Amino acid sequence: MSNDLYLQLQWLPKPPEDWRMRLKQLTDAPNQAEEVRYLASHALSASQLEHLARRLGRIGASERESLGLTPFRLGIVSNGNLDLLVPQLVASAVRHGIWLDCVVGPYGQIHQQALDPAGIINSAQCQAVLLAIDYRDLVPEGQTDDPPAALRIAQQKLSAIRTAFLENAGAPSIVQTLVPPPESLFGNFDRRLSGTRRAQIAAFNQDLLGNMAQTPDYLLDVAAMAEQVGTASWYAPDEWHMAKLSVSLRASPYYADQLGRLLGAILGKSRRCLVLDLDNTIWGGVVGDDGIGGLRLGQGDPVGEAFVAVQQLARDLHGRGVALAISSKNDDTLARTVFREHPDMVLREDHIAVFQANWSDKASNLAAIAGSLSLDLSSLVFLDDNPAERALIRQRLPVVAVPELPSDPALFARTLAAAGYFEAIAFSQEDVARTGFYASNAQRAVLAGKAANLDDYLGSLAMEIRFAPFDAMGQERIAQLIAKSNQFNLTTKRYNGLEVGRLAVDPTVRTIQVRLQDCFGDNGMVSVVILRCATSDRWVIDSWLMSCRVLGRGVEKMVLAEIVRIARAEGASEIVGVYRPTSRNVLVRDHYEGLGFSSMGEDEEGNSRWIRSTAPVLDLPPIKVAQSVEQVEPASLAAQ
Incomplete structure (x- = not known):
C-alpha cells in the first residue's frame, strides 16, 4: 500500500461504475442533496474532482440551501497557479459537509492582496484566508552569507501577510508549513549547515509552530502531508515548470481533502464517536x-499485534476526548468477558461509553448509540472489517463515516488514522473530559428509563447550574461550541476565537457561558448566549445555542431566567429573540413560543422575531443556581 493509502484516499470507497453517469444526471436528480454527498464520498482523482466541481457550479444559488451544506467563503493567495487546484478544493469540501466559495487572488500577488484594503480578498468578507505559499516564495535559493538574517526575512514576510489580512479582511489566516524539496545540496550533511534550504525550512517551520498559539490563525501542516506521501511525490518538477503547480496533480486530491477536514473542524463538523465492531476488527x-x-491478540503474533495497534489507537483517541462505543453481532456476556479477562486487551469496559453486543442489525445499534450519547449520527465513525456491514451502513445511514479497510489487519490502524475523521483545531482540558460526559449521558439515559415521570427524573439528577460572562479561560471552548452547534442554535451565527474575545469586552454586549453539573458529574460548558443592546429598554438575543446532550432537562428555562435577570439589571423592559431557520436547526423552530415569547412576524427570508417582557420566569425546573453572571467591567475581562 505504501504512500498509495494517502495519494489514492484508500479509506474511501472507489467510485462505482455508474459514477460518471450519475454525475451527468446530478442537476436533474430528484434527491439532489443525497446525490451530491454520494458523489463526493468516494476516492476521486484530480480529474474526477474537477468534473464534480463543474457540475456543482451549475446548481443555482436558490437550490444550494436545500443541499444541507454549510457555506464557507475562503480567500486564497499563492505563489503557484491555482486554476487546477481550486475545483478540487470545492469538490472535496462537499465530502466534509461544506459548500466552499473560493475567492482567489491574482497569481503571485500575495503582498499586494494583503496590504490593499480594497483588494479582491480583503473586500470579499472571507471567513479565512488560505496562504498557499511554498518554499520558493519564502526561502531563498541556495546558500546565503547570513542564514539567520535570511530566515528572519522569511519569518517577517509571512508575519506581515498574516497581520495585514487580519486587519484588512478581518479574517484569520490558514498558514501552511513549508515542504522541503527532495533534492539536497550536500546529501546527508545538508541538515547540519544552517545556510541550506533544507535547514532553513526546518527552522522556519519550528518557529511557525512555536508562535501559532499567540494568533487566531489555523495551521495546515503541509509538511506532514508531504512526509506521508514522500516529497518526490508531492513535487512534480515538470508540472511546476509547465504550469506552476506547487502540489503535484497526483498529491492534490490528498491536499484538498486535508483542507476540507480543517474547514470542517473550524465549522465544528469533526466526528466525536468511534464505534467499533469486535470480531476480526x-x-x-x-x-x-x-x-x-483462541483469539489472536497480543505480542509475539504479527496478526495479534496488528489488533493491539487498533486498540491502542482507539484508546489514544479516547484520551483526547473521542467517545468509544461497541456495535457487534455477538453475545453480550461473552463479548464483555473478553474486555474483562483477556490479558492482552488494551481496551477495557470503562473505555466504552455504550456497549451494543446483540443480534440486532447494526444500523439500529448505531442509531441507539447516537441516542444514548445525545449525538447526531453525523458524529459517528463506524469501524468494521466486514465489507457487507460497511455497505449496509453507508446505504442506510449515509451520514455515518465508514472507512474502507484493507484485507490486512496490520493496516487497519494506519487507515483509520489517515482518514482524519477527528480533526482538531484546538485541545483543552474540557476535550479530555468529554469522554466522561458521554459516558455520563449513557448513565442518565438508563436512569430516565427507570424514573416514574419526568419530574422524578429531573429531581434525581441533583443538577447545579453556573452562569458567567465570557472570559479568557473559556474562550477556546466557547468558540468550539459556536462552531459546532447546529441543531440547538437559534441564529447559527459563527464567531471565531478572535471575535469571541472582542465580544467579551464590547460595552454594548453581555455574554453568558453556562455550565451544568449533576449527580453523574460535570457536563462542562453546555450553553452560550450573546445579548446586544438594541435600545435603552430593549435587548436582543444575538446568539443562543446549547449542547443537545442536556435537552429535556429544563436548562433552557434556567438560561432564559438569567437572560431576564441581566436585561432587567440593565434597565430593559423587553427582550427580542430571532430565529433564522436552516436545514439543521428545525429542533428550535418553536423555541421562543414555548418560552412565552410573542411573535413579531417574519421577514422575506423566513427569519422570525419574538418578543417578551422582562417579567420573571416562572415554573423553573429543579436546578440549583450555584452562580449567576456578575457585572464585570469590560476592562477587567480583557485583562484576564
Missing part, C-alpha cells in the same frame, strides 16, 4: 466460535 477470530483463548 479489534481482535482476531470470532469469540463465539474460537473462545477467549
